[in-house]
Amino acid sequence: MRYGVSYKGSKNSIAKWVVDALPKAKHFYDLFAGGCAIIHAALLSGKYELFYANDIDDAPQLFLAAINGKYRNETRWISQEDFVRLKDTDPYVRYCWSFGNNGRSYLYGKDIEDYKKALHEAIFFKDYERGKKYGFDFSVIDDVEGIHERRLALRTLVFQKMTDAGLLEKRGSHFYFKNGSRWQCTEQLQRLQRLQSLERLQRLQRLERLQRLQSLERLQRLQRLQRLQRLSVTQKDYREIAIEKDSVIYADIPYKNTSGYGKEEKTSNFDYEAFYAWCEKQTELVVISEYEMPADRFIRVAFTQKRQLLNGKGAGQLKEEGLFIPRGQVELYNAMTRGASLAEEKAQLHLFDCT
Numbered sequence: 001m002r003y004g005v006s007y008k009g010s011k012n013s014i015a016k017w018v019v020d021a022l023p024k025a026k027h028f029y030d031l032f033a034g035g036c037a038i039i040h041a042a043l044l045s046g047k048y049e050l051f052y053a054n055d056i057d058d059a060p061q062l063f064l065a066a067i068n069g070k071y072r073n074e075t076r077w078i079s080q081e082d083f084v085r086l087k088d089t090d091p092y093v094r095y096c097w098s099f100g101n102n103g104r105s106y107l108y109g110k111d112i113e114d115y116k117k118a119l120h121e122a123i124f125f126k127d128y129e130r131g132k133k134y135g136f137d138f139s140v141i142d143d144v145e146g147i148h149e150r151r152l153a154l155r156t157l158v159f160q161k162m163t164d165a166g167l168l169e170k171r172g173s174h175f176y177f178k179n180g181s182r183w184q185c186t187e188q189l190q191r192l193q194r195l196q197s198l199e200r201l202q203r204l205q206r207l208e209r210l211q212r213l214q215s216l217e218r219l220q221r222l223q224r225l226q227r228l229q230r231l232s233v234t235q236k237d238y239r240e241i242a243i244e245k246d247s248v249i250y251a252d253i254p255y256k257n258t259s260g261y262g263k264e265e266k267t268s269n270f271d272y273e274a275f276y277a278w279c280e281k282q283t284e285l286v287v288i289s290e291y292e293m294p295a296d297r298f299i300r301v302a303f304t305q306k307r308q309l310l311n312g313k314g315a316g317q318l319k320e321e322g323l324f325i326p327r328g329q330v331e332l333y334n335a336m337t338r339g340a341s342l343a344e345e346k347a348q349l350h351l352f353d354c355t
Helices: 012-021 037-045 059-067 080-086 091-096 110-125 130-134 147-164 198-207 212-224 272-281 327-351
Strands: 027-030 050-054 168-171 174-177 182-184 231-234 247-251 285-290 298-307 318-326
Touching: 012 037, 012 298, 012 318, 027 037, 037 050, 037 059, 050 059, 059 091, 059 231, 080 091, 110 130, 110 147, 285 327, 298 327, 318 327
Parallel strands: 027 050, 027 247, 050 231, 247 285
Antiparallel strands: 168 174, 174 182, 285 318, 298 318
């Protein structure tokens, strides 16, 4: 299951874990919603009645538009020139066509842009002419229906040609480069390979990132999401959001010492001290995602292992991702989690109540 839309710093891989770790309430607020992975998981969880997605960027608007079916028939190819022209006004272009979904730089380098356009034309328009420049006859997938199925068929075709050329070898369900590094090839592969020509295949390890085509597929699937009438989307500073009683407030703040993203570099502009003070003033439960928080003011209540992506030298490393609450809310947190447990126990007892 994939949650939300493509967005740098997305919690997609741990969204269900995050929501499972949170107590139940009537209202659920995601004040730094980004690509809405957590809101998506919360909507599906059955733990909350009303949902609020907020972010100073407009990625939540992209999420809402996807749910409403705006991208059902999206087939545009966005060139680098298109990206520069449209990124500040079109969130789909900004996030789905940017490198690592950072919202600022174009997805492809000049040297591979034309090759990626050949793939795009073959998948969406059944136009195979451009692919011939790179030694591929993409017309072999002409009878394959469905965007996802055509993408998988092209991937298989490209991998097979790479293997036949002696550039890859298949061992079980994985492909390996000559240098021994593994290239996974399973039904769960979420990245469309960045290729230009067989002579440049060694560059793939550096170029492989979240891909625009997979991002579009996720947007198109979101239109099936239910409970839209219970979701409110805003684009404000977190301090402007009025919090209702009986709420869980989730805050996926920009992590310290990480690169920026979005229209502005959030990390460098974020006032952490002001946020910490705001959290400590709240009467409703606040749960923050971070690697570390000031130990004298916050306490970690849950953690999981998460692999870092697109974060410089740390990329690919496992780190402990934590959920933190203000120390002044420990009793509130315990009461809410204990209350949920008691309610579940009572429900179970009721099932066996024969009186």
